[in-house]
Amino acid sequence: QSKNEALSPVTIIGLGEMGQALANVFLQNGYPTTVWNRTAAKAEALVKQGAVLAATPREAIQASPVVILCVLDYDAVHEILDPLGDALKGRVLFNLTNGTPKQARDTAQWAKDRGYDYIDAGIMAVPQIIGTEDAFILYSGGNKNSFDSNKELLDVMGASTYLGEDAGLASLLDLAMNGAMYGMLAGAMHAISVVATEGIKAQAFSSELLIPYLTAITGIIPNLARQFDTKEFTVGVSAKLAMQQVGFRNIRQASKDQGISTELLDPIQSLMDRRVAAGFPDDDFSAVTELFKQAKH
Ligand code: FVH
Numbered sequence: 001q002s003k004n005e006a007l008s009p010v011t012i013i014g015l016g017e018m019g020q021a022l023a024n025v026f027l028q029n030g031y032p033t034t035v036w037n038r039t040a041a042k043a044e045a046l047v048k049q050g051a052v053l054a055a056t057p058r059e060a061i062q063a064s065p066v067v068i069l070c071v072l073d074y075d076a077v078h079e080i081l082d083p084l085g086d087a088l089k090g091r092v093l094f095n096l097t098n099g100t101p102k103q104a105r106d107t108a109q110w111a112k113d114r115g116y117d118y119i120d121a122g123i124m125a126v127p128q129i130i131g132t133e134d135a136f137i138l139y140s141g142g143n144k145n146s147f148d149s150n151k152e153l154l155d156v157m158g159a160s161t162y163l164g165e166d167a168g169l170a171s172l173l174d175l176a177m178n179g180a181m182y183g184m185l186a187g188a189m190h191a192i193s194v195v196a197t198e199g200i201k202a203q204a205f206s207s208e209l210l211i212p213y214l215t216a217i218t219g220i221i222p223n224l225a226r227q228f229d230t231k232e233f234t235v236g237v238s239a240k241l242a243m244q245q246v247g248f249r250n251i252r253q254a255s256k257d258q259g260i261s262t263e264l265l266d267p268i269q270s271l272m273d274r275r276v277a278a279g280f281p282d283d284d285f286s287a288v289t290e291l292f293k294q295a296k297h
Helices: 017-028 038-050 057-060 076-082 101-113 144-148 150-155 168-196 201-230 241-257 266-277 285-291
Strands: 010-013 035-036 066-069 092-095 117-124 136-140 159-162
Touching: 010 017, 010 057, 017 035, 035 038, 035 057, 057 076, 092 101, 092 144, 101 117, 101 168, 101 266, 117 144, 117 168, 117 285, 136 168, 144 150, 144 159, 150 159, 168 201, 168 241, 201 285, 241 266, 241 285, 266 285
Parallel strands: 010 035, 010 066, 066 092, 092 117, 136 159
Antiparallel strands: 117 136
16 A cells, blocks of 8 residues: 555645645645645645645545645635535534634534534644644644544644634634734844844844843743742742832833834833732732733623
């Protein structure tokens, strides 16, 4: 039996930057791969590598027991899937499209109503690292058996983890982690902008100083997380808020003096100031989470 015959066929719907990376890694690993994209031209390079280009989403779905969907958003998901009738019956659909937990849960219900096997997912990777050991993908919803029986195939894209039967969980964790990522990246770009005002080159600054510093600083997250879990914000304090609010003013002032906007920093100052003013000067930075709580809507 050839390698291709031993591996389950897989269908990829959506060939943007991410979909192309996903299809590519299946082809590299010898999986019989069918693809479909609204703009068919994006399949050209993949077809040269051996992918089969389906003429329609229905044809693509019929080609494989496992269907991976990765398009821009859930509007596109439903634009593609809603007209398909029962085409997805007997297939497992893994939806790797980015969306909110509510969109994931609603789509899981939509799939359940039609008897489809549906699992939602959050990709914790950029296209360039798909298929490497740095990529991981979170899955939730449907039933665990459908995940387990396809885990080997899913691991080709990135290490796969099943979080449970609530379809919204993968999305919740994905969005929370990407919120943290954007906070970090925005902070990094702010720092780069500040030092650039003195002619310091971004690449040298980031590789020699900023990245090592940020990497070391992630070491205090476990302590902050423990304080968050126990709600003991004054235990094992890395730095008191009363001190941090004063130091943070200097960060903002220096930024202003260099002609760089503080719009990114101002809300952080406000959180520290409010927590100290509320009578908690000895709390650690983790205590600002007390100010994040809002009614759900
Ligand atoms: N790229 C990344 O770094 C991130 C990493 C984490 C996960 N995201 C999410 O992955 C989804 C796809 O992202 P992408 O990078 O592939 O996005 P694009 O390159 O912009 O491609 C978009 C694809 O969606 C198709 N599409 C859009 N609207 C429709 C529609 N109404 N009907 C059918 N297909 C549609 C688009 O088709 P076309 O424009 O080529 O015809 C592309 O295939 C996304 O959820 C990220 O948040 C990526």
